[in-house]
Amino acid sequence: MITSIDQLDLSKKYTYADYLSWQLEDRVELIRGKVVQMVYTPGTSHQTASINLQGVIGSYLKDKNCKLFSAPFDVRLPLPEADQQHRSETVVQPDLCIICDLGKIDDHGCNSAPDWIIEILSQSTAHKDLNEKFELYRHAGVQEYWVVHPAEGTVLPYWLDADGQYALPRSTPYTVGDKVPVGLFPGVEVELGAVFG
Numbered sequence: 001m002i003t004s005i006d007q008l009d010l011s012k013k014y015t016y017a018d019y020l021s022w023q024l025e026d027r028v029e030l031i032r033g034k035v036v037q038m039v040y041t042p043g044t045s046h047q048t049a050s051i052n053l054q055g056v057i058g059s060y061l062k063d064k065n066c067k068l069f070s071a072p073f074d075v076r077l078p079l080p081e082a083d084q085q086h087r088s089e090t091v092v093q094p095d096l097c098i099i100c101d102l103g104k105i106d107d108h109g110c111n112s113a114p115d116w117i118i119e120i121l122s123q124s125t126a127h128k129d130l131n132e133k134f135e136l137y138r139h140a141g142v143q144e145y146w147v148v149h150p151a152e153g154t155v156l157p158y159w160l161d162a163d164g165q166y167a168l169p170r171s172t173p174y175t176v177g178d179k180v181p182v183g184l185f186p187g188v189e190v191e192l193g194a195v196f197g
Contacts, residue, residue: 001021001186002022002024013033014030014034020084023037027093030120032090033090046150048196049148049196050095054070055138057096057098057190065100067102068097069095069096071095073094074110075091075094075109094118096116098184110158114142115144116142116182118140118146120151121147121151144157144183149173159183176192
């Protein structure tokens with residue numbers, strides 16, 4: 001039984017079946033079959049933003065056919081280049097995700113792309129969230145991807161366009177005092193003062 005990341009060959013590719021068999025204390029993700037250790041403890045600004053977003057979004061979703069989940073929650077992403085045999089080689093744990101097709105949810109998490117993912121940046125995750133996960137989420141068809149930067153008090157809300165590319169609703173980040181439109185729910189806005197306050 002695998003109980004420590006030290007028992008894994010990090011040069012090897014693994015599947016979700018492998019991942020489920022491990023009894024690790026550390027949190028890990030699989031990115032195209034490669035083990036990525038999640039080595040940070042969220043700070044207070046990260047936790048504050050997460051809890052506040054859960055409250056604001058959770059209140060809106062109360063009467064909707066969508067569910068909000070927070071990490072640790074496994075999301076198995078389908079990637080276009082993966083064949084059926086290797087489909088579950090990418091497993092991520094976004095800070096928050098919203099799923100409106102409840103058929104995607106099973107006992108292990110989400111078995112496809114959520115409708116909306118929110119990653120809250122920290123110094124140790126910023127590069128991965130802004131680059132690698134940005135591309136993973138875009139390729140998997142995540143309709144809306146928010147990058148929340150609690151240290152700067154900003155949000156970049158990316159919406160997937162008809163060409164499968166992420167676009168921003170405006171050219172500058174949203175900051176405290178702004179209301180961020182939710183592309184998934186037209187007419188809904190998130191007041192950033194309530195997120196970072």
